[in-house]
Amino acid sequence: MLFSKDKGRNMQDLLVEHAKLVMESVDNFQNMVGALRVLDLEKARKFECAIDKFETDADNVHRENVTQICKGSFFGYMREDILGMMEMVDSIADSAKEAARALMWRKVPEQILVKFLSDTAMNYVKQSARTARSLLAVLQSLNMKRDAVIEKVRVVELLEEEADVLKNKLFQELYSKADEYDTLTVLQLKEFIDLTDNIADNAEDASDVVLIMLAKGYS
Amino acid sequence: MSSILLIPVAIYTSFVFGINNSGLSTGSLLASGFSYKKGIALTGMGFVVGTILEGWKMGGTIDGLTAGATVSILVLTLLIAGIIFSIFSFIGLPISLVNVLVGSYIGASIASGISVNYSYVNLLVLSWIALPFVAAIATIGTYKLTVRLLSNVSPVGIGRFHLITVPMIVFYTAYTLGANNIGLLYHLSLSGEEILHFLLLGSLPIASFFGVMKSGKTSIFVSEGVVGHSPLTIFASLLIGSILVWSFTQIAIPVSLSQVLIGGLIGVNLYRKPRAYNRKALLKLIVSWVGVTVLSFLVALILQRLLL
Numbered sequence: 001m002l003f004s005k006d007k008g009r010n011m012q013d014l015l016v017e018h019a020k021l022v023m024e025s026v027d028n029f030q031n032m033v034g035a036l037r038v039l040d041l042e043k044a045r046k047f048e049c050a051i052d053k054f055e056t057d058a059d060n061v062h063r064e065n066v067t068q069i070c071k072g073s074f075f076g077y078m079r080e081d082i083l084g085m086m087e088m089v090d091s092i093a094d095s096a097k098e099a100a101r102a103l104m105w106r107k108v109p110e111q112i113l114v115k116f117l118s119d120t121a122m123n124y125v126k127q128s129a130r131t132a133r134s135l136l137a138v139l140q141s142l143n144m145k146r147d148a149v150i151e152k153v154r155v156v157e158l159l160e161e162e163a164d165v166l167k168n169k170l171f172q173e174l175y176s177k178a179d180e181y182d183t184l185t186v187l188q189l190k191e192f193i194d195l196t197d198n199i200a201d202n203a204e205d206a207s208d209v210v211l212i213m214l215a216k217g218y219s
Numbered sequence: 220m221s222s223i224l225l226i227p228v229a230i231y232t233s234f235v236f237g238i239n240n241s242g243l244s245t246g247s248l249l250a251s252g253f254s255y256k257k258g259i260a261l262t263g264m265g266f267v268v269g270t271i272l273e274g275w276k277m278g279g280t281i282d283g284l285t286a287g288a289t290v291s292i293l294v295l296t297l298l299i300a301g302i303i304f305s306i307f308s309f310i311g312l313p314i315s316l317v318n319v320l321v322g323s324y325i326g327a328s329i330a331s332g333i334s335v336n337y338s339y340v341n342l343l344v345l346s347w348i349a350l351p352f353v354a355a356i357a358t359i360g361t362y363k364l365t366v367r368l369l370s371n372v373s374p375v376g377i378g379r380f381h382l383i384t385v386p387m388i389v390f391y392t393a394y395t396l397g398a399n400n401i402g403l404l405y406h407l408s409l410s411g412e413e414i415l416h417f418l419l420l421g422s423l424p425i426a427s428f429f430g431v432m433k434s435g436k437t438s439i440f441v442s443e444g445v446v447g448h449s450p451l452t453i454f455a456s457l458l459i460g461s462i463l464v465w466s467f468t469q470i471a472i473p474v475s476l477s478q479v480l481i482g483g484l485i486g487v488n489l490y491r492k493p494r495a496y497n498r499k500a501l502l503k504l505i506v507s508w509v510g511v512t513v514l515s516f517l518v519a520l521i522l523q524r525l526l527l
Contacts, residue, residue, distance in 0.1 A: 012375055143375045210374075217377040218369060219449060219491065 011082075012142050014065045018086060019136045021061055022093040025054035026199060029096040030129040036103060037117040039110055051100050055093040062090045078213050085209035091202040092132050099195035106188055112181055116189055120173055124166040124196065131159040131200035138207050146214055156207040163200040167193060225290065226415065226422075228297040229408035233401060233423040235304035236316050237266065237430020240396060240477065261386055263428035265393020266401060270424040272394075274402030279471030281406050283339040284321070285328045292327040293407055295523055299323040299515050300404075307511070308433075312503065315475030316400045318347070318512040320407060326519030331527065346472055354459050354479040355486025362455035362487045369451075381450040388457045395464040396476050397424055403473045452491070456483035478508060 032047035069082060108116070138152045170193055178186050241262045281288065300319045307314045321343060328335055369377060401423050408419050460480040467474040481504060 011378065143373045145371055145373055149374060214374060216449060217374055217381075219366065219451065 011069070012139070014068060015082075015086065015089075015139045015142070016136070018058060018061045018065055019089050019139050021054050021058035022089055023133055023136050025051045025058065025093040025096045026129045026132045028054065029100050029199075030125055032100055033103070033117065033122065033125045036113060037122065039114065044104065048100050048104050051093075051097050055097045058090060058093045062086055078216050081209050081213055081216070085206045085213075088202045088206040088209065089135065092135075092199050092206075095195050095198035095202060099192055099199070102188060102192040102195055106184075108185055108188065112185055115177065115180070116174065118173065120166060120170050124163065124170050124193070127159060127163040127166050128196050128199040131156060131163050132203045134159050135203040135206055138210055142210075146218065149210065149214065153207045153210055156204055160200045160204040163197070167197050224294050225297065225408045226419065228294060228301060229404060229419060230422055230426045232297050232301040232304065232316075233404055233426040234430040235301055235308050236400065236404065237263075237427030238308040238433045239304050239313055239430075240316060240400065241266075241393070241427070241431040257386065258389065259431050261390045262393040263431045265390045266397040266427045266431070267424040269394035269397025269399075270401040270405065270427075271397075271420060273398035273468055274405050274420065274424075276468050277399060277402035277471055277473065278406045280321075280403055280473050281324075283336060283471065284324060285333050285335055287333065288324075288328065289331060289333075291526060292324065292331055292333070292523065295327045295519055295526070296320060296324045296407055297404075299519055299522075303511055303515055307507070312507055313477045314507055314511050315477055317403060317473035317475045318508060319515045320403060321473060322512040322515035323519035324407065326516040327523040330520045330523030343472065346467065347475065347478065350463060350467075350474060351478050351482025351485075354456070354463060354482040355489075357459045357463075358452075358455045358483030358487045359490045361459055362451060362490070365451055365455060381454070384454055385450060388454060388461065391465075392457050392461045392476065392480075395461045395468065397427070399464050399468040399474055400476070401427055402468065452484060452487045455487060456480055459483050475508070477504075 028047045028050040032044050032051065035041075035044040035047060065086060066083060069079060069086075134152070134156045138149065138156060141149045141152045171190075174181075174186065174189055174193070181189070241259075297320075300316065300323060303319050304314070304316070321340075325335055325340060369380065372380065405419055405423050408423070409416055457480065460476055460483055463479050464474045464476050481501075485501065
């Protein structure tokens with residue numbers, strides 16, 4: 001129906017449904033790192049499998065949503081922006097999966113792992129996950145007034161900045177102890193930090209698209 | 220010259236008018252992210268309904284311009300309009316049917332020695348010059364008001380607003396084009412049997428409808444080539460353009476929607492920041508508006524003299 005009242009809700013539902021699956025993969029990523037910290041490898045593997053599952057589910061929903069959005073006229077004038085935003089949201093799950101693999105595919109010596117997964121590392125992972133979750137709040141606020149949406153976008157930006165500060169601190173810690181680690185492990189942990197950073201970065205990029213949508217819709 | 224010649228020429232002119240001018244409404248819909256098929260359906264329906272319901276009101280234009288007209292004047296007027304529209308549709312540039320019809324009609328009438336009511340012609344020319352400016356000011360006002368009214372609406376609400384209003388306004392735009400422009404074409408094609416009048420009233424908008432289906436080039440030009448669009452600028456410019464065309468239909472003054480619409484879009488884009496318009500395309504449009512009016516007048520004048 002061209003003038004269906006449910007169209008707007010459906011569009012928002014599509015975005016939120018997809019984002020929820022992505023958040024599940026991020027939550028499992030956070031749990032996986034927590035399990036690694038206490039050296040519970042079995043549990044960590046289970047969380048890794050869950051990350052894979054939710055990432056695949058998110059991919060499938062993403063694909064279906066793209067088809068639906070391309071067919072419909074709702075928000076037609078910013079279709080490309082919405083598709084771009086969904087791609088970024090999807091990249092959050094991809095980053096979570098890649099970051100999990102960076103830690104799991106090559107066994108990091110236990111002693112090094114415990115040393116690396118300090119409070120700074122755990123806070124960094126938590127902060128990245130929080131940034132991603134705050135994006136879900138942005139999408140859920142799309143049926144609220146513009147100012148409320150902008151407020152939630154600002155929260156995403158703020159959390160991403162805090163995650164960046166933690167990332168730098170973690171890099172400093174890693175490189176200051178580099179003599180104690182072998183080169184391959186340093187590279188592996190660096191990759192983990194960078195990929196975890198992509199979780200927050202993609203969330204922030206997606207929230208920026210919401211700002212563009214607001215600018216287009218209200219002017 | 221037989222009056223029966225008028226019918227195929229009028230139908231052809233209506234067809235090329237559909238190709239050329241439907242881009243004004245279809246293009247706006249495309250720029251708002253709607254599908255091309257929806258644009259065609261709404262524009263086509265608008266043409267048909269507008270012509271049938273209010274096309275009869277444009278009869279006063281012909282009576283106001285000259286004391287009378289011969290069949291040869293009418294055929295020549297329509298032939299010139301058909302040829303000029305075919306050329307510009309091929310190029311993909313929207314021009315004004317009203318300007319071409321009135322220009323060639325006056326040219327052919329002068330050549331035939333029929334007295335022209337110059338005070339009415341002056342009124343028409345004055346309205347053509349003034350209306351784009353009126354449209355620009357009114358569009359800015361409507362745009363500002365709409366932006367203020369929508370400032371407290373949620374993004375989903377904004378999406379719903381555009382989803383509902385843009386197709387409605389596109390339909391109304393096509394409706395006013397049908398009433399004013401095709402209405403004028405209808406009255407220029409009237410001669411002879413009354414039964415043919417009904418045939419024309421039905422066939423002209425249908426011919427335009429078929430033309431709409433071939434309107435890709437002008438639609439793209441209007442939607443992408445002239446000024447930067449947003450759904451709100453499209454909403455304001457189409458609303459004001461349609462209201463102006465409809466209002467002038469009530470007093471039988473033919474108005475060019477392309478001039479009013481582009482006037483409104485330029486106005487609102489000069490007001491909005493950043494300003495986004497294609498100077499080259501705008502210049503091309505303005506030159507073509509003046510050019511086709513003068514060209515159709517001169518060609519009709521010369522051809523009618525040669526025919527006599």
